[in-house]
Amino acid sequence: MIPVKLLLTGILAVLTTACASTQNPDPDSDKRELTGLYDYRIIDPDTDKTLSVTALADQWQDADVIVIGEFHGHNGAHLLEARLQSALYKLRPNQILSMEQFTVDHQTAVDRYLAGETGEEELIKEGAAWNNYKASYRPLVAFAADHHLPVVGANAPADIARCVGREGKQAIDGISADKQQWLPTNPLFSPPGYRERFFGAMGGHHGNTGDPRLENSYLAQLLRDNTMATSIERALAEQPGDQVIHLTGTFHSEGRSGTVAALLHRSPSLNIKVLSPVIADDPRVPALEKADRVKGDAVYLLYPLPDEYKSDDARNAAIAERFKQAPQPACD
Structure with a gap:
């Protein structure tokens, strides 16, 4: 028979643990060390405090648009996206998922899937x-489908973007009438400072700013940004009061540039929050550099990805093969 004193002590311990769990549902929210590729740490850049997904959702529940920048294919980024989507839904169930990963000309395919067809x-x-x-x-x-939420294919049609990347502005000027519907107004709007940032990031790999291939690549980037901005704007107009979660590669959104700047140019009154990723130099003691703090309204630290190649020859051969196999659409 268990002594009454020990029994009461045990009950008190259980109750205390339960209360602590309720108050702090994420026991790792105050830790910084990253333990693997599925791990992440959300940081408030102003206070340097670590936030749980629940705390971030609570802070951002009133935003019109939440833009989550990602490193495509990083396990931790995609896990965070799914958890934040769910956390925001609990607070504001009128939700729209907007995705760079589907294009506007494939919206019908997305809608048919969501409808169960x-x-x-x-x-x-x-x-x-x-x-x-x-x-x-x-x-x-799947979360959106289960909860009967819209999913927006936000990106520019791949063949049009490729043609702009190959031929520049003339590809837009000569686009056929049946494809005009996919173009946003002012499709090549360029936010202040964005061109310099793009050239700075790409110039080391593609030559100097006089390279016509780089110039055309920038125009294709602008087309994607402006198409995504227009897609988000349209979704909000069709379902006023809903909250948009937009997924995109981090270059399109960090520093509130790219798609975010294009969206604010169209709808300046929108309340937009940006979450941007940072790869930790040292996952044991990850820290934010000064340049990282301006990448988003919050940032999240990620575990470093494995090296893709150790051999330069293997890397160059893979890049050459990728370009060789890339689709070459007929440009109108």
Whole structure:
């Protein structure tokens, strides 16, 4: 028979633990060390404090648009996206998922899947889903489908973006009438400072700012940014009061540039929050550099990815093969 004193002590311990769990649902929210590729740490850049997903959702529940920048294919980034989507839904269930990973000309395929008319393999084929769809984006789209939420294919049509990247502005000037519907107004709007940032990031690999290939690549980047901004704006107009969660590569959003700047140019009154990733130099003691603190309204630290190649020859051969196999659409 258990003594009454010990029994009462045990009950008190259970109650105390339960209260602590309720008050702090994320026991690792105050820790900084990263332990693997599925790990992440959300940081408030103003206070340097670590935030749980629940705390961030609570702070941002009133935002019109939440833009989550990602490193495509990073396990931790995609896990965070799915958890934040769920946390925000609990606070504000009128939610729209907007995705760079689907294009505006494949919206019908996305809608058919959400309506239960097609299966996942049909979505992947008909919607031209990215190769990492199942590993990275399936949980988010499935969550939207389960809760009857819209999913917006926000990006520019791939063939038009490729043509702009190959031929420049003339590809837009000569686009056929049936494809005009996919173009945003002012499709090549360029926010202040964005061109310099793009050239600074790409110039080391593609030559100097006089390289016409780099100039055209920048125009293709602008087309994607402005198309995504227009897609978000349209979604909010169609469902006023809803909250948009937009997923995109971090270059399109960090520092509130790219898509974010294009969206604010169109709708200056929008309350937009940006979450940006940073790869930790040292996962044991990850820290934010000064330059990292301006990348978003909050940032999240990620574990470093494995090296893709150790051999320069292997890397160069892979890049050459990738360009060789890239689709070459007929430009109008």
